[in-house]
Amino acid sequence: MVVTDSLADWNTRLEQQLDGLAELDQDLILDVARQAAHTVARPAAPLTTYALGVLVGSGMTITDARAVIDGLLASWDTDER
Structure with missing residues (x-):
């Protein structure tokens, strides 16, 4: 798919051009x-x-950061608004 290829190419360019950027978990x-x-x-x-x-x-692993975000989204889903 063209969009997927373009996105993969863009991620590669980001990784190559931005010092210290780890491989993106697209x-x-x-x-x-x-x-x-x-x-x-x-x-x-x-x-x-x-x-x-x-x-x-800030030093958190992407897995731990994802867990924090998932927790916030889960609580948003159940909060009364």
Whole structure:
């Protein structure tokens, strides 16, 4: 698929050009974005993936950061609004 190929090419370029950027876990990041968009609202997707990056940048593993975000999304889903 062209979109998938373009996205893979873009990720490769990011990894090559940005010093210190670890290999991107594209599927995990897109899944977090999808969950945020469907649980909260569409604009929550980029904000949530940014927060994921901040957590990882602070030294948390991406798996642990994902667990934090998943917990927040789960609590949002059950909170009364």
